[in-house]
Amino acid sequence: MIPAAFDYEVAESAEHAIALLGEREDAKLLAGGHSLLPAMKLRLARPSALIDIGRVSELSYIREDGDHIAIGALTRHREVRDNALLRAQCPIVSHTAGLIGDPQVRHRGTIGGSLAHGDPASDLPAVILALEAELVVRGSGGERTVPASEFFTGVFQTAVGPAELLTEIRVPKLGSTGWSYVKMSRRAQDWATVAVAAVVERSNGSLGKAAIGLTNMGGTPLRATAAEEAIAGGSSIEDAVKLIPQGTDPPSDHAASSDFRLHLSTVLGRRALEEAAAR
Amino acid sequence: MRRVALSVNGTRHELDVEPRDLLVYVLRERLGLTGTTVGCDTSSCGSCTVLVNGESVKSCTMLGVQADGLELTTIEGLARNGELHPVQQAFHEHHALQCGYCTPGMVLAAVSLIEAGEATDEDAIREGLEGNLCRCTGYHNIVQAVSAAAGVS
Incomplete structure (x- = not known):
């Protein structure tokens, strides 16, 4: 697969890249190219020009x-x-x-x-x-x-x-803050079916505050706000993770159904919070 | 067209390429280095792996123009003075190939992994080769070969 033709410019600096972007309609920045080039090869993306910032x-x-x-x-x-x-x-x-x-x-x-x-x-x-x-x-x-x-x-x-x-x-800087990122994917090198990031503050051996980020549970990455509030209010991890699916809208695709992702988010959420609390 | 200068296996080449020419096709079709194979063409299988400034890269997911001025090594450039590279020799000794299609990419990915000091044990080798697929599923002997080349048991 070959991308559709495009013009190519090499940016010498960040300022130069911004100037080149301003001169072109429908130009895209090219850095490592590992998201953009596959999309261009499939013709899902057809920018008129690439501005290569790889050497900046x-x-x-x-x-x-x-x-x-x-x-x-x-x-x-x-x-x-x-x-x-x-x-x-x-x-x-x-x-x-x-x-x-x-x-x-x-x-x-x-x-x-x-x-x-x-x-x-x-x-x-x-x-x-x-x-x-x-x-x-x-x-x-x-x-x-x-x-x-x-x-x-x-x-x-x-x-x-x-x-x-x-x-x-x-x-x-995290200092003594606990953290975890737990990812499940079906195949090596695959995108996450679901993944959960947890960043937790501990006080007297229990969780004081937790920030929970969700991968592939909707159109954008999401915070599990309801579960975070439950933890702030003193809920156990086991009870709080039941609230992780609230406000999410996970896709169904070849890797998993939406329902499976809803379930998986609670399992991975528990693992992430437990690991973060212990780390 | 854009003029690029590529150093491939120690030889400098200047050539005009279209911006959309993928590095793998520049190597295969312009420089005749057909040891680099095209498998999936979607940056999944790793058969097109080459070394760019010593690091493994999938050449189906890099433009030829992005390689301007960089040092490239393909499978043709690994042997020295008629002597196989130690990783090639280990693949030979451990029969680490069946159909051989994934082998050039597998060897170069292994060279990169070993030179980065990351081939520390069998698990690290398996993990470190996750970007390379062998459709014959001949992974066992590949891991044996890379372990031998890396000096881990």
Whole structure:
């Protein structure tokens, strides 16, 4: 399969990429290409032009920034998985990056590309939501910071405008906060049938507060708000996870029925919360 | 068309490619390096795996223009002075192939895994080769071969 013809431009910098985006209708940014190129080969995407940001090294970094870790959008999954600072300060992101696709995919795919693609079955979006991370988006008028809760707007849709570039992901330092990301997929290298991210605060040996992110349980990654409220109100994990399906609308497809996903979310939710509480 | 310079198996090639030309077809059809096979063409099976700056990459999911200026290694470039690469030799000794179609990608994925220091035991090898499918399901001997090449039992 060969993509439909397109024009190709190489961006020399983030500013250059934004300028090129402004000049073109229907242009797409190309980073690692591991979501975009398969879609173009199937002709599900037919951009008139690709603007290749793959060489914009200023967007590839992981560094400390106050009580956050700042991750450049072009950082590849492999580097996110292996980075010592991130593994120490926000290990759920490294752990999850190591579960994406397979080694070859992780060598090319980028954190920014994965998030900006907005696939509800991707792993990182639910984690970013549960972490209440911030996403930095740059356009010709300057930069703005979007909370993760406002970033994913629909199936394959995000808050990044047509002439904007996601430049940075800011995740909190977790300290003693417990975490887990539990993913089930039927085949090696597959997308999650369902996955659950849990970030929990503990007080006196019990759960004080939990943030729960859900992968592939609707058109966007979701927070399990009802279950989170139950935990904040003192419910046991066993009781709280029964509320995870509330407000979700999981798809039925070759991997699982919607009903099975509803059930699976409670099972994986329990495992994730128990692991997070113990970690 | 766009002019790109590729270093493939240590030889520099300058050629004009269409932006939509996938790297695997640049290698196979423009440079005649047909050792890199096309299996699924959907970045699932890994038969088209090559090394890009030493790391395994599925060449059906990378444009030729993205490889401009990068160092590529295909299966044709692994042997040195008529001597098989240790991973190739291990595949030979452990009979780690049946039809052989997945073998070039499997060997290069294994080389990348071993050089990254991640082929630490059998589980890590199985996990590390999850991007490569063998339709003959000959995984047992493949894992034996990679274990031998990596020096783990």
